[in-house]
Amino acid sequence: MDSASPEELRFEYCSDVDGVRFIVVDDGATNLSGWRVEVKDCNGNVRLNRFERHTVWGVLGSWNFLGYGEKCTAWAAVADHGEQAVVLLAPDGRRVVLGA
Numbered sequence: 001m002d003s004a005s006p007e008e009l010r011f012e013y014c015s016d017v018d019g020v021r022f023i024v025v026d027d028g029a030t031n032l033s034g035w036r037v038e039v040k041d042c043n044g045n046v047r048l049n050r051f052e053r054h055t056v057w058g059v060l061g062s063w064n065f066l067g068y069g070e071k072c073t074a075w076a077a078v079a080d081h082g083e084q085a086v087v088l089l090a091p092d093g094r095r096v097v098l099g100a
Helices: none
Strands: 011-015 021-026 034-039 044-049 052-059 062-064 070-080 083-088 096-097
Touching: 011 062, 021 052, 034 070, 044 070
Parallel strands: none
Antiparallel strands: 011 021, 021 070, 034 044, 034 083, 052 062, 052 070, 083 096
């Protein structure tokens, strides 16, 4: 990660036109290549999803996949409805607990 430390990253959830929900992270400079997010559903099931670059619209802190606002590229990983992001996993194995 090149910019903000994982503990400082802000993220938000937003859905695309097909209803797929994502966790979106972009502070303008952070590189999440190789990073994954651990998500947990209401039944305690856990899965890992990889961050990838996606086209999003909006302004910093208010992203959408619906085409409203300025177009840019941000890091995003799938986090289905009902799932919460709980841990960021670095390529080197570091675990950053979110909300801790």
